[in-house]
Amino acid sequence: MTIEDLLTYITNDKTALFLFFILLPILTIIITAISRGRSLEKPYSYLYSMLLFEVCIPGVLSITLWIYSMFFERKALWQLPFFIYYLPVIIMVLCIYILKKKRVSIRRLPWTGELYEFLVLLIITFASLLIIMKLHIISFNQPWQLGLFALLCLSTLHLLWKRMASLR
Template sequence: MTLTQLFQYISSNPWPAVAFFALMPVLAWLIGELANGSRDVQFWSYVYAVLVYAVSIPGIFAFTLNIYLFLFERQSIWQANIILQFLPIISLALTLMLIKRKIPFALIPGFGKISGLLTLIAALIGLMWFFDRLHLVAWTYVPFSVILIGFVLTLLAIRFAWSKLF
């Protein structure tokens, strides 16, 4: 099964995906209400970790797919699939905002790995977009160490911006 076939299948039967992404913020709110006043922070941090991963993996994929489609494939915003391209990102943002109101992200196991993954993806896409805009066929006069330093600096800048965002 290709991604196109998967997207066509979800587009022809969207209700399971809509229900999943609508349920994630509702679950975050419900878990927050259930955990209110509880002293077992470790248990609730693992419950939140499952919820964060359940919403982050499709959300990050949709975010990356949108960047790819809009920057490299030049897809029009009018042709975007709302359920596959926007709903996961909206669900991700709402769920993370609801979770952040109840528990710091530092207490959620593995959250640093998700933000690190997103930072790496953003840096790689930014670098690929930069190379796409340069239209260079070969790097002849630029040493590889300069390219590597540029990538690391881009990665650090994006990581700094991400830490200021949340």
């Protein structure tokens, strides 16, 4: 499986992908309207944290894929599909903007430290997978093989990260 095959597999159902990404800012607006300044209270803070994870993970993956396509594959910006490269980043920026506009303190939400750590590990894992796929070191025939290998790499990096943090 090549990177192009993976992107084609993801974009088979563009309607579902579009609805998922459009639903995220709508949920952000609804949750901020319901919470009305109580963003650090228990149910709302966890909802905001989960929303940040749902928005930031696809956005960071999209940015990583964007950088890979521009530098390794030398693709022009207009050749990149909108639903994979641009929509997740736009929705991520929009949701974070809505949260900032409603005065939600993102740094004080639960799991935001883990979010930053997870996003760094995700970037390292995804970039490593893209390089492995580009150099044809390991051949992935099915998407589940790629997902399993990505999960293995991510969990290994997480264990190494925790080990290094405990050495301080």
